[in-house]
Amino acid sequence: MGNLLEHVGIEKERLHFSWISSAEATKFVDVVKEITEKVRALGPNKKLKKQYN
Amino acid sequence: MHTYTEKIQALAKDIIKQGKAEVVIGFKMGTIPMASNPFFAKNEEDTDKLIWSSTCGLNLANYLSNVKEIDGKIGIFAKGCDSRNIVTHIVENKIQRDKLHIIGVPCTGMVDKKKISLSFGEEITEFIEDNDTLIVKSATKEEKLNKAEFLRSNCETCTHRNPVIYDELISDLVEEQVIEDQFADVKKIEAMSSDEKWQFFDDLTANCIRCYACRNACPLCYCPTCFVDESGPQWVGKGQNDDDTKTFHYLRAYHCAGRCTDCGACEEACPMDIKVRNFTRKLNKDSFEFFNWEAGLDINQRPPLDTYQPDDPDDFIM
Numbered sequence: 001m002g003n004l005l006e007h008v009g010i011e012k013e014r015l016h017f018s019w020i021s022s023a024e025a026t027k028f029v030d031v032v033k034e035i036t037e038k039v040r041a042l043g044p045n046k047k048l049k050k051q052y053n
Numbered sequence: 054m055h056t057y058t059e060k061i062q063a064l065a066k067d068i069i070k071q072g073k074a075e076v077v078i079g080f081k082m083g084t085i086p087m088a089s090n091p092f093f094a095k096n097e098e099d100t101d102k103l104i105w106s107s108t109c110g111l112n113l114a115n116y117l118s119n120v121k122e123i124d125g126k127i128g129i130f131a132k133g134c135d136s137r138n139i140v141t142h143i144v145e146n147k148i149q150r151d152k153l154h155i156i157g158v159p160c161t162g163m164v165d166k167k168k169i170s171l172s173f174g175e176e177i178t179e180f181i182e183d184n185d186t187l188i189v190k191s192a193t194k195e196e197k198l199n200k201a202e203f204l205r206s207n208c209e210t211c212t213h214r215n216p217v218i219y220d221e222l223i224s225d226l227v228e229e230q231v232i233e234d235q236f237a238d239v240k241k242i243e244a245m246s247s248d249e250k251w252q253f254f255d256d257l258t259a260n261c262i263r264c265y266a267c268r269n270a271c272p273l274c275y276c277p278t279c280f281v282d283e284s285g286p287q288w289v290g291k292g293q294n295d296d297d298t299k300t301f302h303y304l305r306a307y308h309c310a311g312r313c314t315d316c317g318a319c320e321e322a323c324p325m326d327i328k329v330r331n332f333t334r335k336l337n338k339d340s341f342e343f344f345n346w347e348a349g350l351d352i353n354q355r356p357p358l359d360t361y362q363p364d365d366p367d368d369f370i371m
Binding site: 002003004005006007008009010011016017018019031034047048049050051 | 239242243247248249250251252253254290294296297299300303306307310332335336339369370371
């Protein structure tokens, strides 16, 4: 799925997969921080965003 | 008349006469030049209507998806790609192998009808095939075309022209093509930047009218209710909104991951000439590169997305 989305033009840094156990609180925090930084660097998403008008 | 047509009629007649199958699925002549319709021959007279030509590009495996009302065996003519989709149907338990009598048709490629119409320019009134030469006539002119130049793009890069599963064959097997770079078209898109890719697919689907002909022609799309038809919950908008249209194409492609045989029926069916295969091709490439998998080659192998192997690629998990 990630590869297909990247193929059609969604930046690959926007989509992340991770495997975190409910006991791994620190890993969860680290992953979320990392993702947030990467996505913030890309700026707001303009693709595949439905306009209702 | 195509050389296979007589053999096909004789063979189908024989199959029905001897009771090897209750019905034989093939093609009959369409009502306009270059058209062929899928056809169920149910008795001996019907078999005279069967034909074979380079316009039989639709995938007959599609008609095996919901055949519960036929009690006896089903005869079916299968090109290389059709046979691979029959294998996929068997693997996915859509039909049992012993319910089928498969007549393999070694294929030398199907023609791109839209390409012929465009290059010819005028309204075609007659289309005759003489081995590798296509004779196209209109009211005012006649042209002889070389079939090799007018093959469908999936037939150009096809490496499975011979059926992979059959009970009998209509002729000797044909030589398989050797393709240097199977996925050159996908690599071209992969080399683009994100924005270029987005623009490419934007332009590609711009003309889509959401008629779902691609889905209906696809042997893989046999869900009783397709996600685009579902109204509770409504997964995707039903109008002509660009993003809804794209969502349909992306998800349909993804549902075909590791199952698509690149038969080209979707593009064949598209009335707006959208190159729908651009979506599924990427997934075919990934299946091949990650799992060394080509769909529908062996009824004893489970598809890669259906099985777990300890060495499955997992670099995408952070």
